Amino acid sequence: MTQPAELIREAMAAAAKGEFHIAKSKLEQSLAIYRRAKDTLGEALCLTQLGNVFVSRGDLTRACNHYQRALKLYRALHDQSGEAKCLGGLGVVDQERGRYVEARTCHRNAHELYSSLNDRRGMANQIGNLANIARIVGDFDEAVEKYQQALNLHSELNDSQGMARDLGNLADVFRLLGDMPRARDCQVRAIEIDRINQHSHLLSSDLGTLGLIAENEDHLEEAQSWYSEALDLFRMTGDKIGEIRTLTNLGNVARKRFEFDQAQGYYQAAVELSHSIKHTRGEVLALAGLGLVYQQRDPTHSLPYQHLAIRLAKQLGDSEINWRVLGGRGDTHRLLGKFSAAYRDYIKAIQQIEIVRSGLRAEPQRIGFVSAERQAPYMMIIKLLTHTQFYHAREAWEMCERARSRAFLDLLLIRTSTDRIKPSAQRVLQKSGTAMGFRGVRRCLASESS
DSSP states (O other): OOOHHHHHHHHHHHHHTTOHHHHHHHHHHHHHHHHHTTOHHHHHHHHHHHHHHHHHTTOHHHHHHHHHHHHHHHHHHTOHHHHHHHHHHHHHHHHHTTOHHHHHHHHHHHHHHHHHHTOHHHHHHHHHHHHHHHHHHTOHHHHHHHHHHHHHHHHHTTOHHHHHHHHHHHHHHHHHTTOHHHHHHHHHHHHHHHHHHTOHHHHHHHHHHHHHHHHHTTOHHHHHHHHHHHHHHHHHHTOHHHHHHHHHHHHHHHHHTTOHHHHHHHHHHHHHHHHHHTOHHHHHHHHHHHHHHHHHHOGGGTHHHHHHHHHHHHHHTOHHHHHHHHHHHHHHHHHTTOHHHHHHHHHHHHHHHHHHHHTOOSHHHHHHOSOHHHHHHHHHHHHHHHHSSSOOHHHHHHHHHHHHTHHHHHHHHHHOOSTTTHHHHHHHHTOOSSOOHHHHHHHHHHHHHO
16 A cells, blocks of 8 residues: 555645646545544645645635644644644635735744744745735735745755746736836746746746736737636646636737627636635636626626626725726726716726835836826826816816826935935825925925025
């Protein structure tokens, strides 16, 4: 009979290739053997590894249950390494459910345990997990810093999986910041590592990110090709969360190509799969996509999807998602002639964009953050204020000045060195109603230097 330790090694090798169904089967066999032998440590190890498999397959409820059962066993054994593994796993579950505060707490506690044990691989993995949360909530400076720390540690350890994962995550942050050359460079390096080392489960995610980069560059045919290849791999490995993400991305490409029937099919499949595994983030993005499809066909049918997406998005506390769904609903209200409602949604979208930007500390990232896509809510408000019955010329001018002055104000905050000047610039940035613009900044500076 195969020994349980050998079964676990085979299971981990299968999981590394993305063969999660094989990994699950071997771990369950090993778990049964350990339980018959009343080997508590072996049982805890199998439960932890099964939790990892269920996370990869998108079954968050079963993953959580397995991690919690393993955590109790490890604590009874005073096994800090096992405890750290379970806390890290529970952090991933909370992150996927949109519970970012709880996720951050789990990962920080896990990192402290790994640090006390001088487990550098465990430390690197938790740093990467903390970077994931920073990226999701829009703290891109912290995300880049932590991904780079994790990459350095994984490189020192010659951990190819960790290196590929960190590079892929860095690529996604650079993509969100609009730095496509650096994004593509990181992603190509990650894919090379994946192919050399046969990391099928990482390769699928990295191909998907390469598709996002191509889509951001308006290379829709290239994006569709990468997404299709990624979808096949996700389905082959049973990765439900990856499948949801890729279905939504394919829906986005089809919608941009005006293939609305195809787009609707992709989004609907993503909504149903997300709902079945209680994956809120995936459901929000797919619902928002459905809303945009109906917006092109019949805007009156778009609002129910967008209302639901916004309600679910509030649970996530994700500014990057919130501004997109609010801006989408603003567009629908505008098309329906509901200009006051559109104005309110655009203002809320801008507030979410500026929440993300206010957290950026690196000068190039703050200046380049407002891409053409993120400027859309500003421009839509200006249109509303100048080209509709909702006419307000003064407010339109102030919003235009607000949008144009962002880079100047950001530079002012970063480059001014005295404490007397910084508060004045800060007060300008904090004006939420009307923008003071360049004249207001000059007045503040003049008054404080006199």
